[in-house]
Amino acid sequence: MSLLLETFLNLIRKPVTRVEKDFFLPANHNLESTPLVQAPIAKFARGIPAFIGNNYKDLKLNADKELKEIIGNPGKNSWVSCKECSICAEVCPTNAIRSDEINLQIDYGACLQCGLCVDECPSKNLVNSGFVDVYSDNRSELVVDYNKEKFEPSFHSENSSDSEYLEFKEKIGNKGFNFREVCAGSNTGVEWELGACYNNVFDMESIGVRAVASPKHADVLLIAGSMTDAMIKPSKLAWDTMPSPKLIVAIGTDAVQSASQNTEMYPHTPGYWIAGDPPRPDTIVRAFRTLMGRSHFKFRLAWHSYLQEKNKELSK
Known part of the structure; x- marks a missing residue:
């Protein structure tokens, strides 16, 4: 019954292309003055993996000793348990992830959004984001480098x-x-x-x-x-x-x-x-x-905004 109801609602639903306010922009509009469109988070989709951990809560730690003194046992969501691990890179079917002791690079252009890295991550520092808007006019824009020590991404939009x-x-x-x-x-x-x-x-x-x-x-x-x-x-x-x-x-x-x-x-x-x-x-x-040019969207800026929101959630 619910499937029939959903089918009927789809028949009378307004097209998604008419939802956004900036559908009709004048031909000579200034795109830079147009607010950036934030990508909607897909409720039932894995989306691209987000690299987030306890150190993302502004715990600026870079040594095992300091970590133990401040929060006791490092636990599984910390840089200590992640810095020598590269399981996510090993299981990625498209080699979209590169990992060393300090840096983690994820090529979201090559990511299948399959969730294998999230499932296999022993520290659970990788999570499914539901973020599915991965597109750009610059290929390098889809590659994001993270600092394992601070769980911080490096962004430079071009x-x-x-x-x-x-x-x-x-x-x-x-x-x-x-x-x-x-x-x-x-x-x-x-x-x-x-x-x-x-x-x-x-x-x-x-x-x-x-x-x-x-x-x-x-x-x-x-x-x-x-x-x-x-x-x-x-x-x-x-x-x-x-x-x-x-x-x-x-x-x-x-x-x-x-x-x-x-x-x-x-x-x-x-x-x-x-x-x-x-x-x-x-x-x-x-x-x-x-x-x-009907929407002003930048992948890295939108992704950075998502990570900031996640950071606020973790900080509560």
């Missing part, structure tokens, strides 16, 4: 300086764009989620984003999958057919990671990156809104 990307942004403004999707070795997860973007709940066409059959009519080439040998030539042919200015968007964790490591297999370096295995429909819609 905008893309690619001239072709900036020319593309100027062309589309906030009007919308057409895309042609290429399945370059994808497991079809991305394709299913793209299809869901056009149902009555997400209604992506209402923000001006349309799928087209021919790359001749496309502004954006969406590439999903790890780029198999058989798809190198078709991808290049599709890219060469598109009118300029144009943009490649790597969508899905496999495409993001593949395009980072095997750039020579792609017709052009992607100018926009959307991670997730696969990314959810609402994440895709918000990513495209940001690409068009």
Whole structure:
């Protein structure tokens, strides 16, 4: 009965694309003056792992002796139990985590959001965040370094300086764009989620984003999958057919990671990156809104804001 009720409510629910107040922004709006959009936390999703521990409660400790003197037994949620551990890096199926005694680096662009690192973490300093909005115009923006000693991330947000990307942004403004999707070795997860973007709940066409059959009519080439040998030539042919200015968007964790490591297999370096295995429909819609300039979202700033909120919770 509850499933039938939920189905009926979905039929009359307003599209998520109409919820945010900044849906209609003037063509000449100043994006920098637009408040940053905070990513909503997905209630029933694992999301990317957050590196948080007791030392995040402003316990600025860097020695076992000091730790024992102040809080007694270090316990399992402390730098002492984490600094020599690298289990999270060992179990990560995509090698998205790198760990040494002091630093922990997580490449959220390569993260499957599978939760294995959280499940296997013996100190429980890694937690599922429910944070699923992992996209940026700068690939390095999706890589975050943490200090194991203080449980603090290192952030430095940068905008893309690619001239072709900036020319593309100027062309589309906030009007919308057409895309042609290429399945370059994808497991079809991305394709299913793209299809869901056009149902009555997400209604992506209402923000001006349309799928087209021919790359001749496309502004954006969406590439999903790890780029198999058989798809190198078709991808290049599709890219060469598109009118300029144009943009490649790597969508899905496999495409993001593949395009980072095997750039020579792609017709052009992607100018926009959307991670997730696969990314959810609402994440895709918000990513495209940001690409068009209808939302002001920065991954690292939004992630930093989330960690600060977690810090407040732990400090209570």
